[in-house]
Amino acid sequence: MTCSARYAPQLRARGFRMTPQRLTILHVLHHEGTHLSPLNVFKKAVQELPGLTEPTVYRTLEFLAQNGLVRSSHDGSGHLTYEIAAADHHHIVCRICKAEIEVEHSLLAPLYQTLEAASGFTNIDSHVTFFGVCPNCQRQ
Amino acid sequence: MTCSARYAPQLRARGFRMTPQRLTILHVLHHEGTHLSPLNVFKKAVQELPGLTEPTVYRTLEFLAQNGLVRSSHDGSGHLTYEIAAADHHHIVCRICKAEIEVEHSLLAPLYQTLEAASGFTNIDSHVTFFGVCPNCQRQ
DNA sequence: AATGTTGTTGCAAGAATTTGCAATAAGGAC
DNA sequence: GTCCTTATTGCAAATTCTTGCAACAACATT
Structure with a gap:
């Protein structure tokens, strides 16, 4: 099952849309398997989707976290990191x-x-x- | 007991120093009684100690947290806030x-x-x- | 009180994060 | 397939936070 096929319905059901940006970010986190800082997500995602911008990454990560597709946690310095939502x-x-x-x-x-x-x-x-x-x- | 009299020995015992900057920041947090963002600490502290700078506030808060004089926690957006160390x-x-x-x-x-x-x-x-x-x- | 050591600070520059808004595009309705 | 609504993005600018380094000052020692 592709990322798109799995995640898109979760968003549409709430009136949101699946976009290349969201898909790319989900793909990066899924492929990485562990948490990443927003900036590191950006660096990897922009390679898969040239033109992607930092503000979009920050907003998307927060959005995906609010909707349960990714999970946020804190690194040792109190900064937010994100990982794909999986086993709790x-x-x-x-x-x-x-x-x-x-x-x-x-x-x-x-x-x-x-x-x-x-x-x-x-x-x-x-x-x-x-x-x-x-x-x-x-x-x- | 003044803030200085109470906190200075805690720092000196570990080889650190009590400074006007640290004292002011402790005073702000003590007087406030609840958590504040680093920037809000700065805004209040600089009124009591003109010339104080932002980098000092950030470094001092982290320093005081490491030494147990203040406590850090996270606000709703994942940002760090600080409050005076008190009952756990x-x-x-x-x-x-x-x-x-x-x-x-x-x-x-x-x-x-x-x-x-x-x-x-x-x-x-x-x-x-x-x-x-x-x-x-x-x-x- | 004067001195020396070294922990701290301010400054300036840089990096990370957020915000407002106009332009764009996802996807439902026809 | 075309049109419309409005969620979403990119851009630019502002704000927040961090870092390196030279100047300063706390305080232990004498």
Whole structure:
């Protein structure tokens, strides 16, 4: 199944359109498999679609994140990065060496229920990035 | 106890210095009581300390966060904000109206232990911002 | 109080991100 | 296939954030 065939209906159903720009950006993130900064998305995407501009990339990434096609998270310096939406997971980043591992959402599910019960908020589904010290750096 | 008397020793003990710039920025955050963007910190601080520059504010905020005197978190658009370090807490922000409440850290403590056990990481102490839908917006 | 070390700052330039608006084009209706 | 509506893009400019480096100043030592 092509990217277009999979994603276009998700957008049209909400009154949005599938465009070459969006398709290219989705393709880049899908092919990359991990998170990228907006600028790195731009650099790769503009090679596939000459004429693409930076503002479009920034706007598109935010748009795709709001519509659940990509997921945003934070790198070690607090900047946003984006990755293709896939199995729900979270990250732990080492404060020292920036090494990074993924955490399955199932570990957080109980917390989300607790939070919703305690706060009255619903639909808490944030992708969370935690910071700690990885096993390697602990040894030093 | 003045800000200087309280914070200066914390810095000197690590080989750092207390400066008018740092003191002013701490004073702004302490007086404000909630999080501010770096630019807003600058705008308020430069009134108390003319000549202060933006790069200094950005560097100082990051420095103070690393040393535990202030705490950083993310606003609804993924940008960093800073607040004075106080009782350990987290935030839930409404995705729709941006309303925000604080969550005591004790609710997250069990999760942190689970994460450390599952990942091998230690000292996980991130300040986390969750996003959900607040009770008000649920009614609409 | 004077001195030396080195942590910090300001300046200037550059890079990253956002915004407004006119031009364009996706896709539904005919 | 053609037309229309309006979502989307590109352009240009503004704003926000970062970086390198020389000048400065905190503060420990004497």
